[in-house]
Amino acid sequence: MQVRLADRLTDLAIAAFLWAFRLSVVAIVVVGSFLTLTSGKYNVDTWTGLVITGLATGSVYALVALGYTMVYGILRMINFAHGEVFMVGGFAGYFAAVGLSSLGVLNAGPLASLLSILVMMVVAGAFSTLIALLVERVAYRPLRNAPRLIPLISAIGASFFLQYSVKGWAGPGVYAYPDVGVLNELVPIDFVRIQWKQVLVVTAALVMMAGLYVFVMRTKIGTAIRAVSEDKATAALMGIDVNRAIVTTFAVGAAMAGAAGVLFALMFRQINFFSGFEPGLKAFTAAVLGGIGNVPGAMLGGLFLGQVEAVGPTLFLDGLGVPGASGLAKAIAFTMLVLILVFRPSGLLGERISGQRA
């Protein structure tokens, strides 16, 4: 009797704490936003500027997040080396960019620039795919039937291996993408201030995500991937080549990460051997936010995280008079993650790639 009472009290205390946590976060968000918006310190242009920035960054997170979520969907493992696949794509794109720049085509008019960027993205995507397939072959496939923690550790090892291989080969310093002049110009429309590079990043990301959706939902190999992710053994019995489905999943995820590496570098210029870590972590967060294993969820999670990071510090904290609010962008982003997982443990759109799972 007494034990039961103690248990119930503990449960109550935990529930009370969780509610207090939810309520305090909601209170901070509501009060902070209200105070910020009524202070009149920022005008509409500021907010649209922040939203556009968040959209561009969020699209890149979404592209990388897709790789995490697809691999999780099919193998139930977190491919921690995916951030490094993104980084090597950035490097491959860099060398393509330097080559194109020295040939004089990178800045030879808008069309030449656009085609050059396309070439850079293809080169980066191809190289990233190559690296990801090597990692899959060497570090994951031999462990496919091992307990779930084992490939996770192997993935962390692969991540460090790639980071420090690039460091050994390219050095620890910073590489800066050559400038593509036209990307820094403003789009000539009146009502909103937006740069061509932001248009490019968002458009490219949307096109790739749409392409992926069609690929997964409408093609034969996409159907095979979905079948394998539901039940590997049954899919194999139905005559589906499981290895081929898994390798394709890695390849598609890596190609998008590589292209995203180029988009990211076009926005922010610099890359170095460590520059895959942070975006990789954010993209993983985005995948969890959206519901890991869920393809539209990863897209939504990425865009959502981009917005929270860009708009959050100013919207929530400025009105409360918090000093150095931007330094708390990460704290806000991860508080949101905790909050969403508290309310919806399976993420925004739920944790599955398709249908019922055994």
Next chain:
Amino acid sequence: MKLRKLGAIAAIGAIAFAGCTTGPAGFTPPADELGVITVGPNDPVHLAYWGVLSGGDASLGQDSLYGAQVAVDDKGGKILDHNINLTSEDAQCTVDGGAAAGAKLAADNTIVALIGSACSDETVGGIKAISDAGLTTVSPSATRPALTAPDRAADYAGFTRTAHSDAFQGQAVAEFVFNELKLTKAATIHDGSAYAEALQQVFADEFTALGGEIVIQEQVGKDTTDMTPVLTRVAGAGPEVVYFPIFVQAGGYIAAQAKDVPGLANAALIGSDGMFTPDFVEAAGPAAEGMYLSSPNFSAFQAGYADFLPKYEAKAGSAPLSAFHAHSYDAFNIIYAAIEKVAVKGSDGTLYIGKKALRDAIYATKDLQGLTGVLSCSASGDCGAPLIALYQITAREVGGEWPPEAPVWPTE
């Protein structure tokens, strides 16, 4: 060269031995409350450099390592007939990296003295282990004011520096902005590091004291890439000048993105010595043109600097990578002079170096002729000559030339 050495020895000769009880007489090894390092007759004297050697800020640490290596070469690679073995330890410009490097160096009982760290954060993380091991370090570039504050904690007993304190650097930048640029509304951005946080605060205090206004003090993460949100907030406060004394990577992102933020297109951008490197110009790109950077005043360096530069370039294969190579050269020479002063040589050539005696001798450095100025250490470890200048990045530097030719302030 010879004159300088003679002067140094004469200066040292004027100072009484401290803590060394036995005197330089033959076979009795000296006693020392922090322990005695014994260097066998055929062993080298082991000195270690610690500072950032990897990541976006590698140039800061690498630059100082080259400076120390040139100093070793200038002594013929020898001290008291022993070879000098200068090793290096990467401390990554973080508190954690500093702690790891400090623990590793403290555990190595062959090390006689240290040059470093490069970043203030590294010292914050590593100095306790180093001081506790009885070692003394001379830092060429850790500039946080508190590191040599008279009331600093006992953990800092082993910390001295040839670098300036940012108490001077922050003041110089404030004076430049207020008196020379004649701007009155400033914003600051720091990255949470011990260096940047303190430096922007010194600037803010001095700038306010001069009559200026600090409209916003913001913070970014060291690994933040998208600076538009923070810059938008900064722009909302309406500054005429944005001071961000941080490091290469985040500083490069800020400089590259600032001009695209409405409201900051005409604001003056200022950084400090942590970004005084061609890597920063590479990272920021054409957007860096017109920006100001504060740094040690190279024009005020001593005549020996002109002889030093070709040797550095021969070693590094390039112009100086950062701003503190000469401070590192001087740091080595402080240690060199102190070892010469306190080491006791046995008849077989074995060197006995008392740790406390060595530490006291470093602190007792007085009127040592260095490249950066005439060096005298204070009781709390400040040995440098704090002369700050502001340089402007022009099309020449963006085009790949380095360093900037002459300071824009002070001019005379």
